[in-house]
């Protein structure tokens with residue numbers, strides 16, 4: 001069992017401002033594939049080849065098909081103990097900010113209420129032409145790319161490479177990172193920008209930077225504490241040892 005450093009527990013029990021950045025790894029134990037490593041292919045395509053406007057414009061059905069496949073997975077899985085632990089942390093700490101790169105909605109389903117979704121949400125769609133947002137979930141069996149009333153193609157309302165992140169959400173994320181005295185980077189390879197700059201910004205502003213990951217990443221050398229293991233194992237231990245249950 002992973003030993004939780006005393007310093008982390010003390011900061012949590014003192015209820016200092018806390019910010020958390022999550023990535024695909026937190027949902028891996030629910031059965032959602034991550035983007036990189038051995039899991040990171042769909043029909044021999046990497047995320048970098050599918051998550052772009054160019055890919056959608058040159059083969060809309062391929063990219064739409066990838067999202068339909070992933071919606072099918074997300075709809076059939078449940079949040080795991082890592083998601084539930086963060087929902088409990090939110091309840092225990094007044095100045096707590098959950099920032100996620102994930103689009104899978106599993107934090108919300110676990111009970112987290114204030115979530116900064118940097119890369120959008122897989123259940124939402126939008127028109128590429130008029131920008132109309134479609135919040136109603138689509139049937140995962142629909143193979144054709146839907147069309148908006150204006151005639152434009154409808155795409156997932158997520159952030160692809162080369163696109164801007166939602167600016168207000170990103171600004172709130174940086175403010176929370178800079179305010180945090182304790183920052184957790186959980187289940188992310190920390191290579192996709194600008195999300196990967198959040199832990200760095202937190203540390204530069206004085207936060208204790210804690211990484212939770214099954215493997216070391218680009219961030220590990222910079223972290224104050226690296227807790228190696230599955231987030232679904234480690235986060236519930238932290239919650240229990242701080243009495244946040």
Ligand code: BJW
Nearest residue numbers: 023024025034035036101161162187188189192193230231
């Ligand atoms: C576990 C575990 C367990 C497993 N427990 N851990 C500055 C410098 C360099 C490049 C750029 C830069 N600024 C912009 C860029 C370009 C680009 C970029 O970052 N490229 C990099 C590849 C270098 N960024 C952008 O284009 C961004 N836009 C932008 O910056 O706009 C301004 C701008 C535009 C144009 C020019 C310049 C500036 C947009 C990025 C959008 C990313 N979108 C995606 C798809 C979202 C929709 C969807 O889901 O389909 O976001 S790509 C994909 O990667 C997805 C993820 O959110 C994101 C991050 O992946 P994540 O979560 O880290 O997953 P993995 O798989 O990489 O890692 C999983 C980790 O979990 C691993 O470490 C495992 O070990 C671990 N793990 N099981 C704990 N049980």
Ligand code: ZN
Nearest residue numbers: 127130148150
């Ligand atoms: Zn439209």
